[in-house]
Amino acid sequence: MRNRRVILAAHVTGEPREDNFAIETVDRAPPGEGEVLVRNAFVSVDPGMRGRLSGETSYAPPVPLGAVVGSASVGRVIASRHAGFAVGEAVAGASGWQELGLSDGRGLRRIPEGPIPLSAHIGVLGVPGLTAYFGLLDIGATKPGETVLVSTAAGAVGSAAGQIARIHGARAVGIAGGEAKRRWLLDDLGFDAAIDRLAEPDIAAAVARECPDGVDVFFDNVGNSLVDRMLPLMRLHGRIVISGQTADYNLTADERTGLKNTRAFITHRLKMQGLVVFDYAADFPRARADLTGWILDGRLKYREDIVEGLEALPGAFVDLFHGRNFGRKLGRL
Ligand SMILES: NC(=O)c1ccc[n+]([C@@H]2O[C@H](COP(=O)([O-])OP(=O)(O)OC[C@H]3O[C@@H](n4cnc5c(N)ncnc54)[C@H](OP(=O)(O)O)[C@@H]3O)[C@@H](O)[C@H]2O)c1
Structure with a gap:
């Protein structure tokens, strides 16, 4: 069987470029005993993958040159010699940017057939939704009546x-x-206020305007420069959740902005903590049950930004660092 896939052709330094990646076709042997073969329908495009493409070790091992680019994936079993998975079943896993994923079943989860489309199982019901859930509720310890700022x-x-x-x-x-x-956040998702960062000459002034009593929980996906600007706007006992640092991923340590406004940690008794969502794996079923309930009762909406085919994935990855995605970036294979 032929398997087309996107591999890392050159380690990324600075901004990712499309020529950091290459597409190749290889033979995929049928599954051996205990293995399952999945035809991927969707794969994810994640800013967090950037850290693994530079060749340096972070909390996840780097992608070696010539290896398939990692991602979440969802599709259907097309051949199985694994007792736990039958042909035709929908499954989600982490096979990366390739058409055919071979698995020994570890990290593969069966997707219930139902009203929620396959793609959402690697979006709002996958790592992004779970990161939001645990970051906000566990690390952020968000309480009713508080003001939560999200980048x-x-x-x-x-x-x-x-x-x-x-x-x-x-x-x-x-x-x-x-x-x-900005309009989508206000009109469709029901955010109480929304700020267009590109239209605001002073982001701190804009946040101060929209959060006149300060911020209790700042859920950050951007990085150091924004965190530093937000520190003086935090309320007493505020919490800063470091979920991601998309604006910093392409910078060297010397190029990154340092934090200067740290006195606010003392004056406002602030706490700042990062998370790795996989630490919560034992609680994923409970979180997915909550998230599914909220989707079905209309309180949790999501948007997907889907590119077509393997060829579009490198460009889609580059686009993430320029804000050229609107919702969960996915590739349909
Ligand atoms: N800790 C964990 O376990 C965990 C797990 C999953 C994801 N994450 C992190 O969560 C963050 C969000 O991931 P996602 O998949 O939801 O991506 P995303 O927010 O859908 O896409 C990236 C967005 O970042 C913004 N951006 C890009 N470059 C920027 C810059 N220079 N300055 C400011 N904003 C910039 C853009 O949004 P705008 O233009 O609209 O601002 C862009 O659309 C990432 O940092 C990711 O690494 C963490």
């Missing part, structure tokens, strides 16, 4: 975080790039 609020993680804040009785304020995203 990249029209993205996969941010859009879920703002809505989960509202479901928990908090006031949600989003920052996103562009008027169309």
Whole structure:
């Protein structure tokens, strides 16, 4: 069987470029004993993958040159010699940017047939939705009546975080790039306020305007420069959730902005904590049950930004770092 896939052709330094990637076709042997072969329908395009493409070790091992680019994936079993998976079943896993994923079953989960489309199982019901859920509710410890500020609020993680804040009785304020995203947050997702970061000459002044009493929980996906600007706007006992640092991923340590406004940690008794969503794996079923309930009762909406085919994936990845995605970026294979 032929398998087309996107591999890492050159390690990424600075901004990713399309020529960091290459497409190749290889033979895929049929599954051996205990293995399952999946035809991927959708794969994800994640800013967090950037860290693994530079060749340096972070919390996840780097992608070696010539290896398939990692991602979440969802599709259907087309051949199985695994007792737990039958041909035709829908499954989600992490096979990366390739048409055919071979698995020994570890990390593969069966997707219930139902009203929620396959693609959502690697979006709002996958890592992005779970990151929003645990970041906001566990690390952020968001309480009713609090003000929650979310950056990249029209993205996969941010859009879920703002809505989960509202479901928990908090006031949600989003920052996103562009008027169309700002309107979507207000009109479709029910954010209480939204800021177009591209139209505001002073982001701190804009946040101060929309959060006149300050910010209790800042859920950040952008990085150091934004965190530093937000520190003086935090309320007493505020929490800063470091979910991601998209604006910093392409910068060297020397190029990144340092934090200067750290006195606010003392004066406002702030806490700042990062998360790796996989630490919560044992609680994923509970979180997915909550998220599914909220989707079905209309309180949690999501948007997908889908490119067609393997060829479009490298460009889609480059686009993430220029705000050229609106919701969860996915490739349909
Ligand atoms: N901690 C964890 O376990 C975990 C798990 C999953 C994801 N994450 C992190 O969560 C964050 C969001 O991921 P996602 O998949 O939902 O991506 P996303 O927010 O849907 O896409 C990236 C967005 O980042 C914004 N952006 C890009 N370059 C920027 C810049 N220079 N300055 C400011 N904003 C910029 C753009 O939004 P606007 O133009 O609209 O602002 C862009 O649309 C990422 O940092 C990711 O690494 C963390």
